[in-house]
Amino acid sequence: EEQRSLLLSSSSCFSPPQGVRLSYGTAGFRADATLLQSTVYRIGILAALRALKMESSVTGIMITASHNKVTDNGVKVADPSGGMLSQDWEPFADALANAPTPQHLLQLITEFVKKEKIPLEGVRPATVLLGRDTRPSGESLLEAAKQGISSILGVAAVDMGIVTTPQLHWMVLARNKGLKAHELDYFEQLSSSFRCLIDLIPSEGRMSERDLKLVVDGANGVGGEKLEVLKTMLDNLFIEVRNSGKDEGVLNEGVGADFVQKEKVVPHGFGSQDIGLRCASLDGDADRLVYFCVPPSKGCSNIELVDGDKMLSLFAIFVKEQLHTLSKEIGENTGSNYQPRLGVVQTAYANGASTNFLKKLQLEVIFTPTGVKYLHEKAAEFDIGIYFEANGHGTILFSESFLCWLEARHEELSSASKGSEQETAALRLLAVSKLINQAVGDALSGLLLVEAILQHMGWSIHTWSELYQDLPSRQLKVKVVDRTAVVTANAERIVVRPPGIQEAINTETAKYPQGRSFIRPSGTEDVIRVYAEASTxxxxxxxxxxxAILVD
Ligand code: 16G
Ligand code: ZN
Incomplete structure (x- = not known):
């Protein structure tokens, strides 16, 4: 009864916007910030219920619209695993967001609590961690989320302040593992595992000071701000942050990983003074990362882009090399028969050249639909699963059982053959598992891993970039009335509805050497996206x- 009246009174302050239907898309709710108060309040309720349902654990809410414009905002939930909200709760999120009155809302919650058997009474207190990016609208939306959380008895909200999306996910995971989960702990873990990887580099591979310089475009968002702190904790890497959000620039306007990857031009603040330097770009909430080089001459405006596919390739090469070393025999010791499964996960957007390259490395390549939740889920099926979207979101997942085995193997090796290449390989993999965010793709930890591997290999960004040559590609979007009319299959690579379209696409594609093309409904906008690649x-x-004409 107390719970009922609490919900009724708090929800009366948050009426949903008239005439808009919101849906929990690929990455949570996103809209113009002025429309989101009631949705965020309701997601506060959902995250609180989720924490209670999962045995009073910790869940999270991140308020961000990532690479979208500064006046937009959004909200998404981090599950106790640190990953995305379990997909079977998404319909509940939609229903909550669209409930017209407090009474409807209460009824929805009552039914859902019953159906999901969520324990409301006599339970251990649960916690929801709250984070937001640098958008000005974030502050009041965060208040709305707090109101939602505190309208569920037994759940406390903890405000982590302005953080990157991956930091928030990392904190949720760390808290549920009973570990320290403050921002400083995050920075500590990243910088110490980075140092560990650097210390394990064979001495002949050391780079010159100039090669240790990296210029980073912070998208005028939270990532740049955090990197300014993190970089002070690093030796052996000299980072200059531009577009850190401290000066004039506007969040995501002519800057950031999404802009750089889609437009293939240099972000604001970069130019001829950067020719020859290694550059990287974060997106607005720092869960995406791409590398690039400024073109050598004025006439040529296209940058040399090193995207998520190439990060995937770089990580795969490094991990594979360590696994190979680890499996080598040492003297009488026959090593171990255990063969960890290494797999990589891509989407239809992965450049065809990258897929060929990975297959040549004899890696198992799996495809999923677009959206982190799908890739993450597949990668988690391997002992070591590496996933990346071409747009720069990705990470490496290590299974618990593999990490246990690796720890034990390392113990064994360090007593039997300390300093052996096998022991060093084990140490490297352990360091990677600590450096790379296990909850979600993280531009800051990804950046440190790229830098460590480049130093390890003694590679310039060009050597890396030349692992393979991207096939030229083009992305277009077509505005449509009803994007749900397009239904795809086979990880979005085939259209099954409307009938006939796939055949027509096949006919067009066949006209081009190395041609490949697909269409899919966007998960974030009212458009159909078109992708094509070919030899020129x-x-x-x-x-x-x-x-695109076929879609229209
Ligand atoms: C979201 C997804 C991203 C995906 C993009 C596709 C998450 C956290 N983010 O930003 O992975 O690439 O949507 O957008 O899942 P689209 O469906 O509009 O093409
Ligand atoms: Zn993002």
């Missing part, structure tokens, strides 16, 4: 255009 840029453009 002209061909890719022309294929994309003719496929």
């Amino acid at each position: 840029q002209e061909a890719a453009d022309s294929l994309a255009n003719s496929v």
